[in-house]
Amino acid sequence: MTNGEAKAPIRVLIADDHPSMRMGLIALINSQAGMEVIAEASDGEEALEVYKDTKPDVTLMDLRMPGMGGAEAILAIRKCDPSAKIIVLSTYDWDEDIHRALQSGAASYLLKDMPIEDIAETVKRVNEGEASLPKSVAKRLAERSHREQLTERERDVLEALTKGRSNKEIAASLSISEETVKSHLKTLFQKLKVRDRTEAAIEAIRHGIVHLDE
Known part of the structure; x- marks a missing residue:
């Protein structure tokens, strides 16, 4: 990039099964400087296909979707592209869901009611190769580690x-x-x-x- 040349925006894929939520997220992400939603998907299978077609910089993935869920989609995407950068964006802060997402290869786990500034900052960090967990989410994950695990x-x-x-x-x-x-x-x-x-x-x-x- 030469001096004065504008930095390319972070290209984002949003996967969520609720149309209204997708529309809201698209508007919020597009309102952030240096970010652009380039594609959307309504379930895990579509997210995998769209990812292959568009190769986004960062994917925002809902965890609970019909058919192929978010965790399975993350595994499938990272199987075809181990460098894929995926953030789970969920309504739920259940510790088992957080663990499942991170085990699948997600770089972070965010809640949908978090301020857009926090979501945008995490997108930037993950795009730069960082793994970033909010304190509240990290706390829930720590609680899980203290619970005896089930077979x-x-x-x-x-x-x-x-x-x-x-x-x-x-x-x-x-x-x-x-x-x-x-x-x-x-x-x-x-x-x-x-x-x-x-x-x-x-x-x-x-x-x-x-x-x-x-």
């Missing part, structure tokens, strides 16, 4: 429990015995530090371990 089978049992299934129904759906289900529940209650099924379901939803719409 995949324990998560399966917890998800079924949250849907209101009985021990017999859980056993049948997972092809295990009712005694094994009871054993898993005992361990789950200990790990989640709860006393019963209702408290376990509340904790599962509060931390984003289980999503009611899944």
